[in-house]
Amino acid sequence: MNAFKHPAAAAGDVMLDIKGATMRFGGLVAVNDVSLQVCKGQVYGLLGPNGAGKSTLFNLVTGVLVPTAGRIEFARQDVSTLALHRRSALGMARTFQIVRVFHGMSVLDNVLMGFHHTLIDGLLPSMFMAGRVLRRERQLREEGMALLAFVGLAERAEDMVEHLPHGQLRLLEIARALASGPSLLLLDEPAAGLNDQETRNLGQLLRKLNAEGLSIVLVEHNIDFMMGLCHRLAVLDHGSKIAEGTPQQIQVDENVIEAYLGRRASHA
Amino acid sequence: MKSLNTVRSMLAGPALILLVGALVPLLVTSGFHLRLVSIICIYTILCTGFNLLYGYAGQISMGQQGFFALGAYAFTLLMSAGDWSFWSALPAALLICAVVALLIGIPLLRLRSHYLAMATLCFGLVFAGIASRWIEFTGGTAGMMVPSVKFSGHVVSRTELYYAILLIMVLVLVMQNFIVSTHMGRALMSLRGDETAAQSLGVNVTAWKLRIFILSSVLAGLAGIASAVVNRQVNPSFSEFPILVSILTIAVVGGLGTRYGALLGACVVVIAPQGLATFGESETIIYGVCLLLFLMFMPHGLSGLIPKLFGRIRRKAVLPAHGVVKAGEIKP
Amino acid sequence: MEQIGVILLAGLTNGSVYGLVGLSISLIYGTNRVINFAQGEFVMLGVMSAILFMVTLHLPTWAAIGAILVVVVLAALILELGVYQPLMRRGAAPLTIMIGTLAAAIIATGIALLIWGPLQLAVPNVFSLQALNLGPLMTNPQQLAIIGVFAGLLLLTWYLMYRTSFGLCIRATGVNPRIASLMGIRADRVVRFGFVFSALISGVVGILIGPLLGGQVGMGVTLTVKGFMAAILGGLGSPFAAAAGGVMIAVVEALVAGYGSSLYAEPIIFSLILAILFFRPYGLLGDFEAGRR
Numbered sequence: 001m002n003a004f005k006h007p008a009a010a011a012g013d014v015m016l017d018i019k020g021a022t023m024r025f026g027g028l029v030a031v032n033d034v035s036l037q038v039c040k041g042q043v044y045g046l047l048g049p050n051g052a053g054k055s056t057l058f059n060l061v062t063g064v065l066v067p068t069a070g071r072i073e074f075a076r077q078d079v080s081t082l083a084l085h086r087r088s089a090l091g092m093a094r095t096f097q098i099v100r101v102f103h104g105m106s107v108l109d110n111v112l113m114g115f116h117h118t119l120i121d122g123l124l125p126s127m128f129m130a131g132r133v134l135r136r137e138r139q140l141r142e143e144g145m146a147l148l149a150f151v152g153l154a155e156r157a158e159d160m161v162e163h164l165p166h167g168q169l170r171l172l173e174i175a176r177a178l179a180s181g182p183s184l185l186l187l188d189e190p191a192a193g194l195n196d197q198e199t200r201n202l203g204q205l206l207r208k209l210n211a212e213g214l215s216i217v218l219v220e221h222n223i224d225f226m227m228g229l230c231h232r233l234a235v236l237d238h239g240s241k242i243a244e245g246t247p248q249q250i251q252v253d254e255n256v257i258e259a260y261l262g263r264r265a266s267h268a
Numbered sequence: 269m270k271s272l273n274t275v276r277s278m279l280a281g282p283a284l285i286l287l288v289g290a291l292v293p294l295l296v297t298s299g300f301h302l303r304l305v306s307i308i309c310i311y312t313i314l315c316t317g318f319n320l321l322y323g324y325a326g327q328i329s330m331g332q333q334g335f336f337a338l339g340a341y342a343f344t345l346l347m348s349a350g351d352w353s354f355w356s357a358l359p360a361a362l363l364i365c366a367v368v369a370l371l372i373g374i375p376l377l378r379l380r381s382h383y384l385a386m387a388t389l390c391f392g393l394v395f396a397g398i399a400s401r402w403i404e405f406t407g408g409t410a411g412m413m414v415p416s417v418k419f420s421g422h423v424v425s426r427t428e429l430y431y432a433i434l435l436i437m438v439l440v441l442v443m444q445n446f447i448v449s450t451h452m453g454r455a456l457m458s459l460r461g462d463e464t465a466a467q468s469l470g471v472n473v474t475a476w477k478l479r480i481f482i483l484s485s486v487l488a489g490l491a492g493i494a495s496a497v498v499n500r501q502v503n504p505s506f507s508e509f510p511i512l513v514s515i516l517t518i519a520v521v522g523g524l525g526t527r528y529g530a531l532l533g534a535c536v537v538v539i540a541p542q543g544l545a546t547f548g549e550s551e552t553i554i555y556g557v558c559l560l561l562f563l564m565f566m567p568h569g570l571s572g573l574i575p576k577l578f579g580r581i582r583r584k585a586v587l588p589a590h591g592v593v594k595a596g597e598i599k600p
Numbered sequence: 601m602e603q604i605g606v607i608l609l610a611g612l613t614n615g616s617v618y619g620l621v622g623l624s625i626s627l628i629y630g631t632n633r634v635i636n637f638a639q640g641e642f643v644m645l646g647v648m649s650a651i652l653f654m655v656t657l658h659l660p661t662w663a664a665i666g667a668i669l670v671v672v673v674l675a676a677l678i679l680e681l682g683v684y685q686p687l688m689r690r691g692a693a694p695l696t697i698m699i700g701t702l703a704a705a706i707i708a709t710g711i712a713l714l715i716w717g718p719l720q721l722a723v724p725n726v727f728s729l730q731a732l733n734l735g736p737l738m739t740n741p742q743q744l745a746i747i748g749v750f751a752g753l754l755l756l757t758w759y760l761m762y763r764t765s766f767g768l769c770i771r772a773t774g775v776n777p778r779i780a781s782l783m784g785i786r787a788d789r790v791v792r793f794g795f796v797f798s799a800l801i802s803g804v805v806g807i808l809i810g811p812l813l814g815g816q817v818g819m820g821v822t823l824t825v826k827g828f829m830a831a832i833l834g835g836l837g838s839p840f841a842a843a844a845g846g847v848m849i850a851v852v853e854a855l856v857a858g859y860g861s862s863l864y865a866e867p868i869i870f871s872l873i874l875a876i877l878f879f880r881p882y883g884l885l886g887d888f889e890a891g892r893r
Contacts, residue, residue, distance in 0.1 A: 088470040102461035117470025119451045123479045133450050375878035386832040390874040397867030516699055552710030560703040564686050
């Protein structure tokens with residue numbers, strides 16, 4: 001787990017470069033000129049009180065929203081206005097704040113959806129290359145089962161997703177995101193609704209993934225979880241970045257304390 | 269091996285249907301009954317398209333009958349007025365359906381749910397309206413005669429026609445099974461489930477909606493052409509309400525989102541009225557009551573009934589005692 | 601000048617019918633997100649019952665009207681209790697329940713077929729059909745009654761929705777059924793009101809339009825489709841937008857028939873609606889549906 005103990009060693013290529021991202025909804029400025037960089041191999045955390053703009057920033061990065069101003073570069077490519085469905089092919093995968101799984105399909109089928117961008121796109125082309133499609137299907141099922149085993153859901157593979165409890169749905173979403181073969185994994189409050197044991201398991205899982213080279217950007221409320229996992233953190237408040245640094249630096253940052261606990265606490 | 273399983277599951281059903289279907293002309297004596305079975309095949313083709321579009325992809329189209337009629341009329345016009353040969357008219361008519369589906373699909377598929385239902389319904393009504401009024405071109409409410417299909421002078425017999433339609437239906441089912449058991453089927457179901465999640469996984473939602481709309485419209489057109497050839501005529505009723513009601517009934521009775529629901533539903537919808545005819549004037553009431561009963565007591569249609577009959581357990585019966593992931597299960 | 605007056609009058613008359621059917625469909629939709637495909641059948645029942653009570657049974661006019669309204673209310677309750685409730689209890693999706701109302705429409709048509717037969721019948725009129733000259737326009741009291749009742753029912757609906765506390769419940773349910781029920785609004789009462797009130801309106805429409813259209817058991821479908829169109833055109837959010845949509849459809853229909861081709865009036869109207877939906881996916885005024893998403 002060298003990457004975790006030595007933040008400096010994690011510095012390398014810049015994976016995600018957010019330059020002055022701004023999001024305006026009419027008169028409301030949800031994200032105000034936020035800039036930050038995530039390096040390859042890092043676990044980068046976004047903290048902030050409710051309404052700070054974390055999810056909006058997330059949606060900007062993942063393409064659900066188009067920034068009103070600013071640029072977002074992924075692997076040195078400008079993706080600010082890139083269509084949502086082209087992102088997984090670039091290597092970006094995400095999970096959602098409220099779990100979005102596909103109902104009416106089994107757990108395994110949900111994970112297999114993650115492979116979609118690697119497969120032949122289109123009805124006619126697929127029909128002309130039927131043999132290849134069918135052979136690939138078999139491989140996919142094996143790869144999907146391996147991912148489910150990795151997150152611990154192998155025995156639920158054929159169950160319908162409606163039968164899964166919340167904690168397992170979160171793991172399913174992660175397995176599905178991993179299926180798309182990302183170089184950057186973006187997790188929107190992955191620990192929400194998990195109990196302590198599940199949260200610990202999640203942390204272990206993410207550490208393991210990071211050790212294998214996956215860069216992770218994480219939005220979470222659980223501060224202990226973040227401090228123990230992230231190499232670097234940025235703190236947002238009312239749409240602006242108020243602090244950035246290592247967990248140790250953030251913990252003592254006055255602006256952060258003030259944002260979370262109020263002005264009086266910072267003078268305490 | 270799972271892939272062999274997939275191939276087997278794709279082909280086994282259709283092969284069985286082909287076999288049984290091939291025996292039908294031997295068991296059935298009257299031309300009328302053979303025609304009924306042909307109509308079952310035709311409705312199966314039509315409703316397979318509808319099933320892919322609505323049952324799997326969740327896009328409610330109440331205008332499939334418009335393409336049913338479009339295919340029939342285009343084919344008939346090309347063959348009789350245009351004097352095209354069968355082998356040119358058939359693909360050309362299907363191409364026309366595809367192009368029209370593309371043209372109206374692009375703006376239309378931004379619509380959701382009831383609005384999509386209405387827009388597609390309008391399409392069907394517009395076609396029916398034009399077909400019944402443009403007497404010089406379409407023959408008006410009387411429609412047009414369809415010339416009998418000839419191959420090098422030999423007129424295709426009713427039995428040969430039936431075999432052709434049976435074969436086409438089986439091929440359509442194989443195609444459907446192929447789509448449904450691969451990533452295409454999953455992509456379609458993701459459209460029904462959650463479009464944003466689908467897009468974030470690389471599914472080009474707009475493109476897929478359009479593709480499946482075009483495919484189901486072409487299938488509807490194909491069914492229409494077959495219907496025109498079997499009935500030796502085409503008229504505006506091809507695009508009118510009763511066909512839509514039949515499509516919806518077949519979907520309900522057979523079961524949406526299933527592989528053989530279209531066939532099962534078509535069998536019931538085509539054969540049952542023959543039995544109902546004895547009730548004479550109460551036929552309409554009984555049709556409505558049966559439809560309602562199916563909706564209430566068999567929401568997954570007959571296809572939902574069959575797994576129960578054969579006792580197949582599709583889901584694990586018992587949930588694990590705890591939902592927590594054991595640390596030891598995380599493998600490198 | 602005269603011609604446009606005639607056209608507008610025809611448009612307004614038909615518009616009253618489409619508008620009220622559209623308002624009914626929109627109202628029911630607001631209570632439970634279901635499109636009632638049997639709405640036109642309520643009008644048909646109104647029309648055919650008029651024949652039954654006034655001609656066959658020779659009841660005095662006011663008694664007949666009362667009986668007709670009882671029939672449509674009963675039909676609404678049967679629809680709600682026999683179709684809507686059972687399907688709701690089984691967790692059916694709104695589109696499935698819509699197919700259920702379609703089944704109900706088929707059953708209603710079938711029953712009507714047994715009672716009245718398949719042929720078109722003459723319907724007795726409540727108001728006089730004597731020609732009446734309104735300035736340069738020729739009309740008759742029945743036609744004026746239709747327009748008058750349309751306006752009156754709109755006013756009544758407005759009063760109910762905006763001036764009573766129950767109306768507030770209805771509107772709240774229309775915006776968000778789940779939150780409304782969490783706030784203590786009895787969804788079942790709202791739904792029942794939707795069905796019964798819509799049936800009453802449609803029954804009244806039937807009584808008035810019967811003499812002008814004639815009575816035939818299959819007449820419901822066209823009315824349902826036109827009413828559905830009116831509701832969609834206005835946007836499914838507001839019954840009043842649906843009423844306006846109905847008038848718009850009828851007026852354009854009359855204009856096309858009067859100045860263009862009366863033969864192609866219907867297909868042209870349907871094409872226009874299709875075109876409008878291309879540009880406004882949620883209807884002309886349906887912004888709050890869009891906002892919900």
